[in-house]
Amino acid sequence: MKKALAILSFAATALTLSIGAASAEDKVLAIVVKGLDNPFFEEIHKGCEKWNAENKGKGYTCLYTGPASSNDEAGEVQIVDDLLTKGVAAMAISPSNAPAMANLLKTRKPTIPIMTTDADLNKEDAALRKAYLGTDNYLMGVQMGEQLQKLKPKGGTVCLQLGNVAAANIAARAAGVRDTLAGAKDVASLTGQNGWTEPAGCPLFTNDQIDLANQQMTDTFTANPKLDAFVLVGGWAQFAPQAYAQVTDQVMDRLKSKDLVIIAGDTLPPQMDALKAGRSHAQIGQRPFEMGYKAPDIMIKLINGEKVDEIQFTGLDTCLPDNADSCLAK
Template identity: 55%
Template sequence: MALGAGPALAKKQLVIVVKGLDNPFFEAIHQGCEKWNKENASSDYECFYTGPASTSDEAGEAQIVQDMLGRADTAAMAISPSNAKLIAQTLKVASPSIPIMTIDADLAKEDADLRKTYLGTDNYLMGKKIGEYIKQQKPKGGTICTIEGNPGADNILRRAQGMRDALSGQEGLSALAGEGGWTEVSGCPVFTNDDGAKGVQAMTDILAANPKLDAFGIMGGWPLFGAPQPYRDLMKPYADRIASGDFVVGAADTIGDEVAIAGEGLVTALVGQRPFEMGYKAPSVMIDLIDGKTVEDPVFTGLDECTKDTVDTCIQK
């Protein structure tokens, strides 16, 4: 169902609110939600997918959460917070009586008691694996730029922390300034609001200012799946350096053109999530919460790792 259409009143709604409808990653969650609906047509519940038109509309997502909480037919809600603090504040004000969980992105640790569980990727581990791939290619370190999404997105911040910890050999650094041999260049991290074109432009600008840059750590696949041809055009001159390990690009996700780009040798490694599985599992988890059953916290959905040599087998079927 499209945003604004309004769910049918005949069934109780298991609402999934994502950061934005313009992102292929969230469309995969939508497809998982719809598969659950098809397999559970006789259920008293229906999975209802919604979100703001754009991932940059943090206030719009908070408003949708507030509006859906005000509906009598909303039985439970799974939220992917674009701005963790804003969504936490929305929940505090609304004080919902229905079960709330997070999906894909979590609330900050201090606000975790506002939701029953988190379903999705172990984002710290994801970032750590990206860092390990980068470090494997350049064990002595170098210069790096981190590409991030929304500054308030907890999942992206956790990935960046995992990557920095892997590269530095330390824990909790907010930036790299020589630790483990790695230094983040001026102007980084870059926040792109999950916009692929902005991501490619940011990478272009960083490379122009730092022609000897050693690595990119891309915490979401936006430049690759959101602007695949501009990304290819930017990276093709670096293909030989990527192949030799002299220039390293570690990126999140394995959706859209990303795996093909890995096969073309234009990214060193991808660490992917399983968004379809998130959308498919979320309704069942919400029903368990409604029924008062014990649900683990967190519920992780696993990772897929792709390099040029593994593209034919790297995605779990």
């Protein structure tokens, strides 16, 4: 309990300092992410900061914030609540727990424009936000499944590593993977469809914890020495390069022979290094910088009452060993 309170206190202090640092004349465009400890979200931060650098003196400031830890769902909801109380011009949220965030928005009934980025609300709550900017997460899962099918056309055992249980974007990716491998829609679990089966103990939920993600991989490889494939629908384990290298060292011979295949989400620098080193076979990358850079302009349009597309996808990059030096969008 004390740790949770400390995290909330840290996040609240950072939020106050960030709002106070903005020009008194500027209206605040807030981007709230799942956690400041995740390097994926730091790319969104960079996009936000580039927007600030290019739009000085134009009356708006992009504010990047979130809880200290990516597994602090309550902390993220509290930050959004605090922002609504303190007053911002508009907000772009990446909800860690989609139902919990929706409940807050239903309770607060904000009058400012609310959009989502990176992760969306669940379909039944979509009316609570004006727009979504980010990845087509189902398609991301489909592309992961397609790459796995190419490498393992006869199927096999596959373990999916997911993030937070209530994160809509992660659930959509998992659905895309399963549907593609099964050749059918709305597959809750792989139980032999097209030769694919999820072993006992899978899927895994990391709660966005990098250390837990690596430990889960180690435990899964130990418990399933003949596992055919491991799919990280997000890049958690790979965000700690040394730990991930130690995990994959134990199965390096199987990775080289493609007896065991690893497919992973995201294409941050340490992940691309892992791909080039043969520690994964495909990386399906999102474009988080673009999310942070484009969100402020969408928020301004919403403030001004301009029409915007409700769904705006930022695209995907498929990176393989043979195109690793040229696969990323410039």
